Amino acid sequence: MDFNSEKEQLVTQLIRETNDGNVRWRVKPPPYSLNQATENYVPLYIETDYRDARIGVYELRQKYFTDVDEYHWTETLGICIVQESETVVWQVEEYSPALKELFNMARHQASGISSILGM
Structure with a gap:
């Protein structure tokens, strides 16, 4: 199984389980490694426990430089697996319609x- 299909399979399962009410999402501070030693910014990080793993989905803002001192902010989404010591052991940061749907459901x-x- 390749890396991209694993991500898509995980996202699809989480969408299904969230929709069925089997997964509960909560807003938390992002793991240390997502915000430290980088100019990137994580304004919203949402996490759940799923099959004995901590899964996070997040919005990531990055500087996109158009010149040496000119930039604008871009946004993408990410999904990650976090271990006990707040260590991100797996992550994917990219735009995909399925990941956007999962992020919106979790939010x-x-x-x-x-x-x-x-309600």
Whole structure:
């Protein structure tokens, strides 16, 4: 099995399990290695426990330089597996429609908007 198909399979399973209510997402601070020693910024990190693993999905903002001192911010999404010591042992950062759907589902669930509206 290749790397990309493993990511797609994991994302698909998490979408299914989230939709069925079997996975609970919560907002947490991002693991140390996602924000340290880099100019990248993680404004939102959402995590769940799934099959004895900690899985995180996150938004990543990066500087895209157009010249030596000119840049603008770009955004992408990421998914990662985190171990006990806040170590990211596996991660993929790319745009994919499935990952965007999972991120939006996780964000919606973690926000608690359904309970706020009494649903």
